[in-house]
Amino acid sequence: MSQAVAADAVPPASASAGRVDPRVVRSRQAVLAATVELLTEAGMAGVTVEAISQRSGVAKTTIYRHWPDASRLIVDAVHELAEPCADPDTGTLRGDLEAMLAGLARTLTSSPMAKVLPSLIDAAARDEEVASLRQAWTQERRSSFDRALARAAARGELRADVDADVVSSMAVGALFYRRLVAHQPLSPLLITKVVDAVVSMTTNDPRTVAD
Amino acid sequence: MSQAVAADAVPPASASAGRVDPRVVRSRQAVLAATVELLTEAGMAGVTVEAISQRSGVAKTTIYRHWPDASRLIVDAVHELAEPCADPDTGTLRGDLEAMLAGLARTLTSSPMAKVLPSLIDAAARDEEVASLRQAWTQERRSSFDRALARAAARGELRADVDADVVSSMAVGALFYRRLVAHQPLSPLLITKVVDAVVSMTTNDPRTVAD
DNA sequence: GACGTTCGCTACGACACGGTAGCGTAGCGA
DNA sequence: TCGCTACGCTACCGTGTCGTAGCGAACGTC
Numbered sequence: 001m002s003q004a005v006a007a008d009a010v011p012p013a014s015a016s017a018g019r020v021d022p023r024v025v026r027s028r029q030a031v032l033a034a035t036v037e038l039l040t041e042a043g044m045a046g047v048t049v050e051a052i053s054q055r056s057g058v059a060k061t062t063i064y065r066h067w068p069d070a071s072r073l074i075v076d077a078v079h080e081l082a083e084p085c086a087d088p089d090t091g092t093l094r095g096d097l098e099a100m101l102a103g104l105a106r107t108l109t110s111s112p113m114a115k116v117l118p119s120l121i122d123a124a125a126r127d128e129e130v131a132s133l134r135q136a137w138t139q140e141r142r143s144s145f146d147r148a149l150a151r152a153a154a155r156g157e158l159r160a161d162v163d164a165d166v167v168s169s170m171a172v173g174a175l176f177y178r179r180l181v182a183h184q185p186l187s188p189l190l191i192t193k194v195v196d197a198v199v200s201m202t203t204n205d206p207r208t209v210a211d
Numbered sequence: 212m213s214q215a216v217a218a219d220a221v222p223p224a225s226a227s228a229g230r231v232d233p234r235v236v237r238s239r240q241a242v243l244a245a246t247v248e249l250l251t252e253a254g255m256a257g258v259t260v261e262a263i264s265q266r267s268g269v270a271k272t273t274i275y276r277h278w279p280d281a282s283r284l285i286v287d288a289v290h291e292l293a294e295p296c297a298d299p300d301t302g303t304l305r306g307d308l309e310a311m312l313a314g315l316a317r318t319l320t321s322s323p324m325a326k327v328l329p330s331l332i333d334a335a336a337r338d339e340e341v342a343s344l345r346q347a348w349t350q351e352r353r354s355s356f357d358r359a360l361a362r363a364a365a366r367g368e369l370r371a372d373v374d375a376d377v378v379s380s381m382a383v384g385a386l387f388y389r390r391l392v393a394h395q396p397l398s399p400l401l402i403t404k405v406v407d408a409v410v411s412m413t414t415n416d417p418r419t420v421a422d
Numbered sequence: 423g424a425c426g427t428t429c430g431c432t433a434c435g436a437c438a439c440g441g442t443a444g445c446g447t448a449g450c451g452a
Numbered sequence: 453t454c455g456c457t458a459c460g461c462t463a464c465c466g467t468g469t470c471g472t473a474g475c476g477a478a479c480g481t482c
Contacts, residue, residue, distance in 0.1 A: 019451090021449090021450065021451090021457070021458065022449090022450075023448090023449065023450070023457080023458055023459070024457095024458070027458080027459075042337070043333055043336070043337065044256070044333075045255070045256050048438080048439060048440085049439075049440070049441085050438075050439060050440085051439095058459085058460090059459065059460045059461065060440095060441085060460095061441095061442080061443090061459080061460075061461080062458075062459055062460075064440095064441065064442080065458080065459085069440090069441090070440085115336075118332050118333040118335075118336045119333050119336075121329050121332065121333070121391055121392060122254055122255075122329040122330050122332070122333040124329075124394075125254070125326075125329045125330075126253070126254060131394070134392070134394075135394065138392055138393050142393075163404055166385070166401065166404045166405060166408065167408070169385040169388055169389050169393070169395075169401075169405075170381040170382065170384065170385040170405065170408060171381065172388060173381065173384035173385040173386070173387060173388030173389065173392075174377070174380040174381040174384040174385075175384070176384060176387065176388045176391075176392055177380055177383060177384030177387045177388065178380050178384070180332055180387075180391070181332060181345070181349055181384075181387055182349050182353075182380070183335075183342070183345075183346065184380075190377065190380075193374055193377045194377060194380075194381065197377065197378070197381060197412055200412065201408055201411065201412060230481090232427070232428070232479090232480065232481090233479090233480075234427080234428055234429070234478090234479065234480070235427095235428075238428085238429075259468080259469060259470085260469080260470070260471085261468075261469060261470085262469095268430095269429085269430090270429065270430045270431070271430095271470095271471085272429080272430075272431085272471090272472080272473090273428080273429060273430075275470095275471065275472080276428080276429085280470095280471095281470090
């Protein structure tokens with residue numbers, strides 16, 4: 001999934017089937033790793049082909065042999081560090097929510113993606129390719145949220161008037177907001193409270209809050 | 212409040228008191244306006260002294276006479292377009308929330324700030340000065356939210372276990388998230404639903420939802 | 423009207439970066 | 453062992469940007 005771009009960027013005469021020159025993969029990995037490093041340190045603006053070359057030890061010419069321009073390189077690098085989001089099925093809405101939001105909190109704080117995210121969002125506002133990348137990323141999370149709510153509905157836990165779109169926006173949005181905009185920590189207590197809020201918003205029970 | 216930086220950047224021998232050379236204010240305004248334009252069009256990366264000079268018609272040397280570097284200039288420009296957020300007192304929590312969130316939605320979609328925001332958030336992740344600017348901006352909104360909840364509490368509308376921090380993060384976060392991350396529109400219907408959710412989360416009434 | 427300030431203009435020198443060409447070398451696969 | 457491929461290196465050219473110097477002209481103030 002992640003070597004697709006370079007594979008057709010420089011169509012090799014050979015490459016009969018799955019065989020790939022180990023020199024190629026070494027160069028690619030070194031370049032992508034350096035790109036990720038630079039992204040986390042200085043954002044999109046700090047990623048230049050020259051800087052990547054210096055950091056990775058791969059010659060600038062070699063980089064251009066693999067990627068047509070820095071933009072495609074960045075897209076590949078970001079693609080590299082997009083971990084699949086949690087999609088748990090714990091049997092209860094509360095458990096599913098806790099797992100999903102805890103996973104999101106981890107992604108937003110301690111994963112490599114965390115440091116790149118602000119730059120990514122900014123770039124997505126102007127770059128169509130980056131935008132679709134981010135779109136897929138958020139879409140995956142949304143559908144994971146939807147599935148959890150659907151399971152809860154199948155169990156008869158949900159009220160009839162629940163708008164999954166609004167509920168997920170509020171829950172996920174709270175974490176994004178505190179991390180990106182308000183620069184507040186994402187404590188386990190916060191997650192618990194958000195889960196409580198969502199549960200009380202969506203379920204039939206007059207009060208399902210567990211201390 | 213916004214001419215503070217330039218006033219001490221080039222300490223004029225004269226300027227006995229409040230008198231300022233109209234040529235200075237003209238240059239400053241032209242430069243700041245051009246900076247805001249460039250910010251909205253291309254983000255932080257697109258703001259260069261040269262580009263500002265061309266756009267504004269003010270000579271590059273003149274810009275350097277007023278600001279030590281582009282960073283300070285950007286901070287001044289952003290400061291310029293930070294509108295005060297809505298702080299309404301409608302008499303009901305629902306009314307206050309609707310007014311605040313509608314104001315936020317407007318800021319996030321149609322104000323000049325809307326286009327600059329992604330770049331601003333990204334820059335705040337690395338620049339201390341920008342970070343404090345954004346901090347003040349969010350703080351103002353937070354305290355406005357808190358005041359509305361405090362008024363509701365004084366009216367006896369609020370439940371005892373309401374965490375204003377979490378509630379505001381979810382409400383405000385939903386709008387930020389949809390605008391910045393999910394790239395979804397902020398419809399009036401969405402705002403209504405978020406308000407409904409907040410009201411049902413915080414008030415004693417079993418159902419205060421108005422169709 | 424005279425003086426002082428601000429401005430615009432041109433011309434710099436330095437640097438970073440993009441992107442390419444050519445050549446020799448090292449490593450891979452058979 | 454041999455051919456082929458990928459690589460590293462150097463040297464480029466062009467561009468954009470930074471930040472400064474010096475000058476004359478325009479403008480505001482008194």
